[in-house]
Amino acid sequence: MSIRFFNTYSRALEEFQPRASASRKIDMYTCGPTVYSRAHIGNFRAYVFEDLLQRHLELRDYKVCRVMNVTDVDDKTIRGARAAKIPLAEFTAPFKQAFFEDIETLRIKRANEFPAATDRRYVDKMIAMIGTLVSRGLAYQADDKSVYYRINKFPGYGKLAHFDLTQLQSTGRVKNDEYDKEHVGDFALWKAWDEEDGDVKWDSPWGPGRPGWHIECSAMATAILGDQIDIHCGGVDNIFPHHEAEIAQTEGVTGKQFVRYWLHCAHLLVDGQKMSKSLGNFYTLPDLLERGYTGREIRYSLMRVHYRAPLNFTWEGMEEARQALARIDDWLERLHETVAGKIDPSKADKIDLQPGARFEEALDDDLNISAALGLLFESIRETNRALDRNELGAAAANAWLQWWERIDSVLVIQPEVASLPAAIAALAEARMQARLAKDWRKSDELRDELSARGWEARDTKDGQKVTRRAGA
Ligand code: AMP
Ligand code: ZN
Numbered sequence: 318m319s320i321r322f323f324n325t326y327s328r329a330l331e332e333f334q335p336r337a338s339a340s341r342k343i344d345m346y347t348c349g350p351t352v353y354s355r356a357h358i359g360n361f362r363a364y365v366f367e368d369l370l371q372r373h374l375e376l377r378d379y380k381v382c383r384v385m386n387v388t389d390v391d392d393k394t395i396r397g398a399r400a401a402k403i404p405l406a407e408f409t410a411p412f413k414q415a416f417f418e419d420i421e422t423l424r425i426k427r428a429n430e431f432p433a434a435t436d437r438r439y440v441d442k443m444i445a446m447i448g449t450l451v452s453r454g455l456a457y458q459a460d461d462k463s464v465y466y467r468i469n470k471f472p473g474y475g476k477l478a479h480f481d482l483t484q485l486q487s488t489g490r491v492k493n494d495e496y497d498k499e500h501v502g503d504f505a506l507w508k509a510w511d512e513e514d515g516d517v518k519w520d521s522p523w524g525p526g527r528p529g530w531h532i533e534c535s536a537m538a539t540a541i542l543g544d545q546i547d548i549h550c551g552g553v554d555n556i557f558p559h560h561e562a563e564i565a566q567t568e569g570v571t572g573k574q575f576v577r578y579w580l581h582c583a584h585l586l587v588d589g590q591k592m593s594k595s596l597g598n599f600y601t602l603p604d605l606l607e608r609g610y611t612g613r614e615i616r617y618s619l620m621r622v623h624y625r626a627p628l629n630f631t632w633e634g635m636e637e638a639r640q641a642l643a644r645i646d647d648w649l650e651r652l653h654e655t656v657a658g659k660i661d662p663s664k665a666d667k668i669d670l671q672p673g674a675r676f677e678e679a680l681d682d683d684l685n686i687s688a689a690l691g692l693l694f695e696s697i698r699e700t701n702r703a704l705d706r707n708e709l710g711a712a713a714a715n716a717w718l719q720w721w722e723r724i725d726s727v728l729v730i731q732p733e734v735a736s737l738p739a740a741i742a743a744l745a746e747a748r749m750q751a752r753l754a755k756d757w758r759k760s761d762e763l764r765d766e767l768s769a770r771g772w773e774a775r776d777t778k779d780g781q782k783v784t785r786r787a788g789a
Contacts, residue, residue: 462509
């Protein structure tokens with residue numbers, strides 16, 4: 318079966334055909350955090366969905382190049398820096414760092430690049446793009462010295478959001494700073510400096526100022542990935558105006574289709590409302606970790622519902638995630654024990670129970686994780702039943718474990734090192750101490766001991782990692 322995704326642009330399920338079908342390279346751009354505070358788990362629902370998407374495409378042998386921007390200049394970051402009476406970069410730095418810690422905790426694969434909007438290279442590109450738009454009559458400088466996009470001049474404006482421009486004209490109140498615009502829907506490309514901005518400003522042909530949020534993404538996406546990309550993601554709140562504006566800006570400059578597939582995830586809700594900073598109904602990752610939930614439990618809870626369906630955050634949902642993972646852990650433990658020959662082999666492999674490809678096929682179908690997880694738990698039930706009856710032997714158990722390794726490259730919910738069996742954790746700790754003491758012989762002996770017990774110790778740049786030995 319081919320892969321299909323729901324494309325927001327067409328509002329239809331479409332067969333996935335990336336531009337470079339022969340090389341299987343995919344360019345993917347995902348809108349990242351605005352670093353004015355710690356991201357909340359609603360934001361992370363979007364990032365976990367994007368991670369699942371990337372990992373599934375990689376499982377299907379695509380080579381994904383992913384870019385995620387970091388918005389480190391906008392109204393909110395400037396306001397925060399002013400309130401804290403520190404320079405903008407100093408204000409955003411700890412939130413950037415917290416973001417990277419959080420994606421690590423959630424096992425989200427790092428993007429190939431995390432461009433920052435304040436990087437001189439990208440500011441130059443933003444200014445160049447705005448210059449082209451002005452020269453083509455697609456943008457204009459208003460009396461307030463800011464530069465706006467002239468949305469009436471871009472015929473495709475509104476197509477992504479399926480939005481009727483006339484509706485924009487009829488929306489009643491207009492904010493003060495919008496009186497200078499030709500059309501209420503025209504959006505700022507370049508915001509002229511004012512006192513509130515303090516020392517946050519760059520020179521431009523239109524005077525000192527700073528870029529608008531939308532142009533940041535157009536510039537960073539095209540600077541790194543080129544004029545055209547395969548997939549662009551975000552949460553549904555990004556569709557309008559942010560992504561609509563990105564299309565108008567980028568295509569207004571390049572004259573080419575910017576994005577092939579637009580994928581948007583539904584919101585994480587709390588009591589039926591979007592989890593958001595402004596409503597104050599949010600939790601951060603440290604909030605949940607403090608309550609005793611682990612990164613993989615949070616990852617699982619954010620991932621388990623189809624990305625286009627709203628997901629309600631509840632503590633019961635967190636408990637369900639915990640129980641689901643405990644079932645998987647028990648199942649893996651039983652399979653490992655079976656492979657290690659702790660059951661009567663004479664009775665084994667009486668039934669022909671084989672892992673199939675259905676899990677991956679469910680994900681091919683617009684990333685249907687709910688169906689895929691349903692199949693996983695159905696497999697767990699069936700294999701457990703066969704294990705209860707001593708009808709599933711070492712070879713079959715091994716096949717299931719290999720299947721698990723494959724699907725876990727997408728799920729990434731393998732138990733954490735901290736939940737290693739006590740004896741294994743003790744050996745791992747002893748090996749780490751031996752390595753610190755540069756006692757290589759002892760370290761190797763302990764590695765062998767772990768291996769004999771079915772565990773593999775690897776030394777990575779992040780330190781020692783102990784995992785189940787494949788096929789053990
Ligand atoms: P922001 O920092 O507000 O620009 O949001 C960063 C990303 O998180 C965007 O892709 C948003 O669409 C997404 N996002 C924000 N709130 C939620 C939510 N409650 N549920 C899912 N995604 C969200
Ligand atoms: Zn963006």
